[in-house]
Amino acid sequence: MKINGNEIRPGNVINHKNALWRAVKCQAVKPGKGGAFNQVELKDIRVGTKLNERFRASETVDRVSLEQKEYQYLYSDGELLTFMDNETYEQIEANHSFLLEEQAPYLTDGITVEIESYEGEVLGVKLPEKMTFTIAEADAVVKGQTQSSSYKPAILDNGVKVLVPPHIEAGTRIVVNTMDGTYVERAKD
Incomplete structure (x- = not known):
């Protein structure tokens, strides 16, 4: 066009x-x-x-115009990622190279992603904008910091480092923005 x-x-x-x-x-x-x-x-x-x-x-x-279709991520086999079409249950394999470096840690088994393709060639993957993870490690709160503007470092269960409010502790489930890796809110589940 x-x-x-x-x-x-x-x-x-x-x-x-x-x-x-x-x-x-x-x-x-x-x-x-x-x-x-x-x-x-x-x-x-x-x-x-x-x-x-x-x-x-x-x-x-x-x-x-790129073709966009939802797929479920199944597993990674070395250089290839395997996805399954949610409607036909057909599996496709794609190279790791089309996945952005900052997206890789958020690709977890079973999540639904949107794959962009052009003339049958996979060109990109779009992760859900927000995903829920568990805090694996969180630093202790430093006394004297104000609650409104201070954040402390924490590590998610997928190994990604994120800044969280002081009240968040290890074992807490939080929602993370996958576009920039920032804390959104405490998970409601």
Whole structure:
């Protein structure tokens, strides 16, 4: 689907210079002299390289639609990850390389993820935005710290370090934002 250069938004996938790129950041620029343009930071979906490009409204780019489908994560076998389609129970295998480094610790057996593919090739995985984990270790509260702004380090049961409020102790279940690894709230279960 062809779109104008000024219509590119973060998250859009475009075909540019014979590669698939995801728009990471977009900024509309209106210089004092010359025409307006859209300054776009692109990230290659397959390789991971970044590119900054200027697109004018008069330019057209090819926007690509990725197929998105829910799968259940089953297990990891060395370099391959195995997922199962929730409807047909078919299994697919994908290389570890399409998984972002910060996503890997949150990939636990049995979770439902959304896999993005293009013409049958797996290009990315989208984890649930919030997940529940148990605190394995938590530092003791330092006396004299105020409750409103102080956080202490803790380690989740998957080995990820997170900052939590002082009242959270080892064994407590908490909700974590998987996008940036931050504490959200105490789990309600």
